[in-house]
Amino acid sequence: GDSVTQMEGPVTLSEEAFLTINCTYTATGYPSLFWYVQYPGEGLQLLLKATKADDKGSNKGFEATYRKETTSFHLEKGSVQVSDSAVYFCALSGGNFNKFYFGSGTKLNVKP
């Protein structure tokens, strides 16, 4: 069945460091891919998405490219800030009922 695997955390970085959070997926057909972010005490909110191969999603300095050949959707940011500290979830959706599958989440801690 469909599934998402993302790197385990926590990831601890200093401010202005480069961030990569790896995400790979298994899916039948052509899913849409998403990154959601969860700030402490809040629900998840969409960070970025890509709906077809080679699409790049971007938002707030974060980027991810839909790579069909490697079934990956890695999240990157060139210079993280303390305010980026949160849990990041990779997800896919597809199929007739628009079902979503989430990775286990990666906690990012950014230190000043």
Add this chain to the structure above:
Amino acid sequence: NAGVTQTPKFRILKIGQSMTLQCTQDMNHNYMYWYRQDPGMGLKLIYYSVGAGITDKGEVPNGYNVSRSTTEDFPLRLELAAPSQTSVYFCASSFGQGSNTGELFFGEGSRLTVL
């Protein structure tokens, strides 16, 4: 913009008690979902609905029930609370046009503790 609203935000239950988590959305979304998030874990789908009167089981439906009498509301019922149901519950909705569609919109979550 209210979006997805869940109540209550916090609740403590005793083993064997029952309760209903309420969820309502004002975006006229067809699809609604209930997820649970255990500490340090990802989200697991409990139940989902593709429209009023239609519901189906997700990955972890045991111990829960749902109904969808209107487009706006999707309550989650716990009949006999057990400690294993201690979790944070998220309601979500999406427009649901089929595959490769838009994103999920989440409520703020309901933290349930069963003692």
